[in-house]
Amino acid sequence: MKRILLVKTTSMGDVIHALPVVEDILQYFPDAQIDWLVEESFADIPRLHPQVKQVFTVAVRRWRKHWWRCQTWREIATVRQAVSAQSYDAVLDLQGLLKSAVMACWARGPRHGYDARSIREPLASRCYQHAYPIAYHQHAVTRMRTLAAMALGYAVPQDRPNYGLSKQHECSKRTAFLAFHATSRDSKLWPENHWVALGQHYAAQGLQMWLPWASASEQVRAHRIAVQVPHAVVLPKLSLQQLANEIPQVCFAVGVDTGLSHLAAALDVPVVAIYTDTDPAFTGVAGGRVAVAVNIGGKGQVPAVTTVLTQLRAI
Template sequence: MKTSSLGDVIHNLPAISDIRYHFPDAQIDWCVEDSFAAIPRLHPAVRAVIPVAIRRWRKQLAKAATWREIAAFRRQIAAASYDAVIDTQGLLKSALIARCAQGPRLGYAAASAREPLAARCYHRHFHVSRDLHAVVRNRLLAAAALGYKADGEPDYGVDTAPGAFPWLPHRPYVVFLTATSRDDKLWPEANWTALGRALNSMGFNAILPGGSAVERERAARLAATIPRALAAPPMSIPELAALLAGARAAIGVDTGLTHLAVALKTPTVAIYTATDPGLTGVLGTGFHRNLGGKAQIPAADAVLGELQAVLA
């Protein structure tokens, strides 16, 4: 049970890999916000994805169609009987969703949960330090709940082939993930331009995806300042995964797609300007770097310096 956000969902993938490693015959279902349902589907150990639409439903509670969707969701999640229902999110909303499933509910102890009240919904509770990275917390909770030890580096378990998009350049490319949920997490546009021009001189095209209209407008504006850069057309999450899988590197702000790049083992530099990357920065087994932090803005030269080793 890990419903949102995109980065949180990606952080839960290694726990799925651990479960499959220790229980090869395990049948694993994952309840997730419908807008992020494509992420669990990238992991071959996930049998079924159960979409939930809390974000959309709470904005449309006056509509009869919303309540019909809620009723259908409750029937779907209660249709199977589980040996364990694990809530790795530790929020009241995720704990209440877990109560809809059939089986013993397992989750964080009150002192470990992001919302202590969520612990009242679980049959068994486990203490996991809140000072650990989110990926590590998810792995440790699943391990404690199912009785194994979470050893080794995190394995996200996703293996996506590079995409053969007709609009991609023939030169090697680097993906710029410029969009994020808050304006204070953005990296200055002048820095993106400087970095893109430097990469172009090294023989790499910059590809700039964007989700919303505002994000695509920013991508187009930045692409216009960088020689041979390209603002990507609207893309689904599986298509973005394929784009990232074929990239020589990815540079991204504090956004879920930056974590997806690391999950795919694409060399990644993550840029933080408003948050501390210590507990939620990128973490994986391939080349990855976290630069910046709260009220810290890394320079374009610093990012390029980190990338030299993988782009040489």
């Protein structure tokens, strides 16, 4: 049995992108015990995977705001002690940042990561005993799967990723689709009238539009859209775990650049992801082995409703 610690702390989409590493490792080492170090706000993601044994949480985003407080340093000491309490056969820093490399040093075991030419913060590579050259200009899922394969000595996977979360249901029994309309920056939003037109199109075909939300402003936006779309449903406020249970109930999902679009793909739900302010080439939604994910748009682009409908018909 191998004990392996994965260090991938943020953000939601990036943490989801790391899930196929778990499945790759288990394919070659079926008895491996895999633990994960992650930011507290995204801890539900590795917990969704049934084969992740222990999840350690950090709160770097919160600690930065209150670094001078004794409580902050006590929390850091507590998680550091928990991580160092057991030895690992391998510690994989999938994040490749200085902060994650430092946290990887908390663990007892050989540390593996990207070499200085393969990451944005080259200084991080000095924290690893084993550093590997991995081409930067490829999708994040591919980079992380490659790092794990090189570190643990198995062939670099060439197949589509398996996220290990699939809860796929019969599509013929589903009567709704999910609209992930909210995201972290206004520049990533898709116009509300586009969401309304999309919802009205599928309402005419008997499909409900489900609109999740997290913040008060997202709830208001969801209601503005819903009142113009027949039978649209604004979901109650749901935790990540609760939403993960709802996602497999829909026929497909349409989302902007948000972690929830990645989560739908990880749950093997067909996804069309809309990008208006970022390039999806390297961090876009990556489909699993069952359902297709399509990324459209890019920086400074606003995909038309007809473009989204065309892609949905294709998948």
